[in-house]
Amino acid sequence: MSVPASSTAGLFTETPFIRKKRRTERLAQCLFGAMALAMVIPLLLILGYLVFKAAPLLSWDFLTTNPTNGMRKGGIWSALLGTVYLVVISLCISAPIGVLAAVYLNEYAKDNWFTRIVNLSVVNLAGVPSIVHALFGLGAFVLFARLDRSILAASLTLAIMTMPVIIASTKEALASVPVSFREACWNVGATRWQTIKAIVLPNSISGILTGVILQVSRTAGETAPIMFTGAVFYRNIPEGNVFAYGIKDQCMALSMHLYTVTTQVTNAPEALPYAIAVTLLGTVLLVNATAIVFRVWLRNRKKW
């Protein structure tokens, strides 16, 4: 039986209602896309602007020589190295403690008042402004523990600041490992530690690392917590020696140096603050990029 042409004419064709829906759909897509783009543009603008302004000063020598002439000449070596020290030492303190604490909270802790208090402290500690950490560090490490103003005291202060965030991100990474894996382990009689070692950690390590490495930029960028606890305006150290600082020394730091040259130093070359900022950003981006590559590599090895 042949169907008359007229009866199929209106079949599957667009009604005004559908047309309207499609318009809304396109509008929504454009809007969301524009917002996503809006995230990228400032980043590119900032980066481009900074690099452009910093160009006259950027060179290898800038990185490897100490500031001179009241910080108007020379490079930023002592500040760069100071920042590296602060970041590395503070993460060496906060990462192990934070990760282990998170493993306890996520894998061992029963839901009781103690756990709740710990969790509550973590959340609250994560929300404390960095200037408060600074004052705590000053009181606890510099004065009470008699570390004086030193790299160690500053690193400890930074560690206290980053630890709760590391705990939170690690807990999240651990929680993303399916419970069924843990059940499978328990049901063949694995202890919790065996389960964690064999299954939970290998499958959450990339998430844990991401959380830790995100704290690098935070540590490198903060000025307040180190200002009272170990960072100084100016310090001369041997150039080209990466072990130039001792743990009890005071140090310069990029974030603080940037603050100093913009607010305290008159007649500094215009490019100087920009060059410092580019170095700071560059260091952080370098670390993040390494982390991403490492994570992709780890992720490719895991499949479930």
Place this chain on the structure above:
Amino acid sequence: MTTDTLTPSSAAAGVDYGITTRDLNLWYAKFQALKGITVNIQKGIITSLIGPSGCGKTTLLRCFNRVNERYGYVTTKGEIKLLGKNIYDEDVSLIELRKSVGMVFQRPNPLPLSVYENVVFGLRIHDDKGLKKSDRDDAVEKALTEVGLWNDLKDRLDEKAITLQLEQQQKLCIARLLPLKPEIILMDEPCSALDVSGTRAIEELMFALKGRYTIVIVTHNMAQARRSSDECIFMLMGELVEHSRTTDLFITPKNRKTAEYIEGRYG
């Protein structure tokens, strides 16, 4: 109700029991999920556990290896004996208990490891004297042969277990238990994620394993309970309603509620 009415007539004196419980009650916080369960499950046979959703089948199953205790808010009262040994005795080690009582889940849950490592996982974690590689290889071959996977997988032992078909994954999950020489295998709806042929394969496997292991299987599938089990337990709202030989339970249920359930009047 006395114990006798709940126990199949065939299970007269002198029968070996794999699992026995006396007046078992379990609470999730305030909610009572098991109410006075008294049951004798015979050794070496397949017992199926049926009942509507939420009646406590999974809960009962998880009592037998004390996995429920992993949740802090669970309270258990009553007695559970496996092979005559009270599993709440002081000297019972949860690790040894769970080693002897294997569990298979609704969704196949192979570990994110290779096929080989999945099978030897249990051996590795209980290995205190450094098992030789050849011993492990033997264990893998034996276990995979037993579940009928050896021929398919012997060249793919290094592949991720997660890449297998669901049916193979589920068999692998059973194979994973075998190197530990369990006494009892608990299966919680082991076929509900599988298609017809997968279901048949698992059922055949259960038949092959029967005798050496005491098998308890939870199922929503009446036909499966009928086909594959020797005895059948019907539960309702946390209570044990009827326990008898499967043929008796399906043909001449003693309890009206059982009859209504197997006729599909509620489910």
